[in-house]
Amino acid sequence: MILYHDAIARLRAVAARLPSERCAVGDALGRVLAAPVTSLIALPSFDHAAMDGYALAAPEPLEAGSEHVVHGSQAAGDAARRAEGGAWEIMTGARLPDGLDAVVAVERTELLDAAPDGTPRRIRLRDELGEGQNVRHAGVDVASGAIVLTAGTRLQPAQLMLLAAIGVPEVQVQRRPRVVVIGTGKELVVDPRQPLVDGQIYASNGPYLAAALALAGAQVLSCEVVDDTAVTYADALRRAQRAGADLVVSTGAVSMGRYDFVPEALRQLGASELFHKVAMRPGKPLLAATLPDGPLVMALPGTPMAVAAGMRFFVAPVLRTLLGQGDEPVVHALLDTPQQPKAGLRHFLRATFFVDAEGHLRARVMPQQQPFRILPFAQSDGWVVLDEDAGDCAAGRLVEVASLDAGTALPLHPLA
Structure with missing residues (x-):
């Protein structure tokens, strides 16, 4: 029987980081970056107004009560324009006209004169206004050339927002680990619409593992149930090899009973055993082995919580290694x-x-x-x-x- 940390060390020694591939950002949710991402632009990419109001030049503070002629209007999406003093009506997110460096909120001004169509002509400031006030400066969020995401980052909606904002169309990600799930037991019924007969139970380990593996970043190639014979189990392992699986997770038939055929079946296939039995509860009979030319096989006991513990504390660390991620924070x-x-x-x-x-x-x-x-x-x-x-x-x-x-x-x- 092996201790937990020794078992994890043996698993990581045979779980090599997978190759990388290109992935469109729109398809990258849940993928793990294989390389850092550098921004080729500044974010924001230009100085812009933080609110609706008026843009002015305020290298020296403008006094409360000062009056200013409005020379133009700038909306979000308008190109750069040159301002020669005075005030410019400006909308939230609009680029500051060149030569202006501060924005006063519209509610902190008094409209003194307006054209018949409502266009402002002259305003008065209610408060003092200083340089940079209510301005979002270029590069204050992201500097051009900055590394914004590091390798090993799992891409979630927040990271996808950032990538979209800096104009990244695709990223280099780790290939998803390809996993095959095999349940063992003639008592297992896969179709929940099928009524149970005496001695049968619905298969729950397979659906759980398929979902948990997907959450952990794996691609589940197949999830099947075989009967209580070494022959059908070995056939399922051969199918997993042909499918190119990186990992097989099986449940059941791994302990010391008469029908616990998995250890012998793996030996017959020439597998190299990494360990069998871990000093833990639940799930002590857990077995790990590598087949010739792959894949890694992790054979979990069939009891539901042994499966859950094996997935969370053994399979998940292996997947992190395959995906090039470090240890999970404690x-x-x-x-x-x-x-x-x-x-x-x-x-x-x-x-x-x-x-x-x-x-x-x-x-x-x-x-x-x-x-x-x-x-x-x-x-x-x-x-x-x-x-x-x-x-x-x-x-x-x-x-x-x-x-x-x-x-x-x-x-x-x-x-x-």
Whole structure:
């Protein structure tokens, strides 16, 4: 039996970073940058008005009560124009006419004269106006030539907004890891419309893994169920190889029972075992191996929470390595419920999170932690992780926590 950190080290040693490819920004949601992005323009690209009002030249402060002739009007999208003093009516986002350097809000002026069509001719300032006031200067957000996004960044809507704003049409991203999911068990029914007969259950591990893998940045090539024989499992692995899978995640048949054929099937295929059994709860029988010429196989126990823990804490770090990302940041919270974990095992516990009256993040471990229970998992916010040497954990202890799924953030609830 191997310790968690040793198991992760062995997985990362065989999980090489995938090649990169070009991707249109419009198709890049959730993709991981393979190279930094440099802006070729300044943002904003010109000095412009922060509000509707009047643009003036104010190298020296203009006094409250001073009067100014309005020489023209500048709207958003108008080309650069030269102003020779005076005031110019200006709209939010409009480029400042050359020679002007300040904007007064329209409500802080008094209109003294206007043309019959309402065009302002003369205004009076209600307040003093200084240089740069209400002006957004070129490059104040992004300087031309600046690196705006680094390699390893997962592109979310905020990053796509930035890329669109600086005029980037496509980016270099990591190829998505190609993953095949294999469930084992003659009792599994894939079609939820099919009534169950005695001894059958609906397959839930496959749909969970397909969704969790996609959230973590993978491309799921297939998700199938095979019966309880080494032959059908080996056939599924061969199909995964032909499909070009980088990773196979299977569930079930990996422990020590009569029908736990996965270890022997992998040996028959010439696989090199990385480890089998990890000092953890749930999911101890987890196995990892590499087939000749690939792919990496991660065989998880079939119990639902063993699958969930294996996905979150073993498969997800492998995907980060394939995608060229570093370690996931470690987050801590104060334990709200005392725990007495078994010594020598790393425990992954489902929990809810809230912020207490002092603003501290607190973790409340769910009362039902049996690995077959799915409802508490669906009601939880994430995981509490207690290491092998945690010992008795009193309420108030600082512990490691993680979001429920890779690629998601911790939900924070107000004080209950």
